[in-house]
Structures are given as structure tokens and as C-alpha cells.
Amino acid sequence: MINKVLLTGNLGRDVELRTTANGTSNCFISVKTETGWNKNEQKMHYAYINCSAFGNNADYLSKAHKGDHVEIEGHCDSYKGRDGKYVQSIMVDKVTVIYQEKKVEVQEEPMDYSHIIPQETNRNDEFDMPF
Numbered sequence: 251m252i253n254k255v256l257l258t259g260n261l262g263r264d265v266e267l268r269t270t271a272n273g274t275s276n277c278f279i280s281v282k283t284e285t286g287w288n289k290n291e292q293k294m295h296y297a298y299i300n301c302s303a304f305g306n307n308a309d310y311l312s313k314a315h316k317g318d319h320v321e322i323e324g325h326c327d328s329y330k331g332r333d334g335k336y337v338q339s340i341m342v343d344k345v346t347v348i349y350q351e352k353k354v355e356v357q358e359e360p361m362d363y364s365h366i367i368p369q370e371t372n373r374n375d376e377f378d379m380p381f
Contacts, residue, residue: 255340257322258348259283262298267312275308281322303342311345319349
């Protein structure tokens with residue numbers, strides 16, 4: 251039996267890198283994927299798929315942010331959560347950040363108008379043409 255998953259989508263939230271008791275990096279991410287167009291509602295529907303990454307994959311994902319487009323290759327797995335219930339998740343075997351949202355910080359600086367010298371005009375002579 252084959253247990254293989256390939257997902258492409260956008261990160262649904264920022265990545266929070268954690269470390270296990272034995273020092274292994276891990277993170278839990280949510281990937282937003284399209285599930286299809288609904289003709290009746292005239293809009294696209296989405297699903298948020300929970301994924302878990304460990305080690306180098308988690309370290310790599312820690313540089314990604316909400317909205318970044320990622321490709322996840324992994325397998326389905328289930329584990330026992332803190333509340334004792336079993337949770338299904340995609341265990342990340344390979345990850346690629348395809349496109350990163352540009353986070354641009356705008357620093358506003360006061361404009362320097364000192365180089366503009368006002369021109370004097372002669373308002374008494376309305377009919378004086380400059381040519």
C-alpha cells in the first residue's frame with residue numbers, strides 16, 4: 251500500500267518553531283488548498299490541511315510566513331494528542347517554498363524641500379508675456 255501526499259498551497263498562519271525535549275526542531279503548519287468551485291455560491295472553497303515537520307524540514311519552514319506558497323511532500327500519519335485523542339496530520343518528508351510573499355516595510359522620511367526656490371512673480375503686470 252502507498253501512503254504518499256503531495257500538497258501545494260499557501261501557509262494559513264505563521265510558522266512557530268519549537269524544540270522537543272531531545273533537541274529536535276519541530277513545527278505544525280496549516281496549508282490552505284483549493285477544494286473546488288461551487289457553482290451555486292459562485293465562489294472557491296478551501297480546506298486547511300494540518301502538517302507536521304521535524305528536523306531540517308522544520309528549520310527550513312521556520313523562515314516562511316503566512317501566505318507563502320509551499321509544496322509539501324509527505325505521508326498521512328496519526329498520533330495521540332495531549333488530550334488523549336488521535337489526530338491525523340501530514341508528516342512532511344520534503345518541503346519547498348515556491349513563492350514568498352514580499353513583506354515590505356515602508357519608512358517614511360520627511361521630504362526635503364530646501365532645494366526648491368520660490369520664483370518671484372510680478373502680479374501688477376497682468377499682460378506681460380514671458381516670451
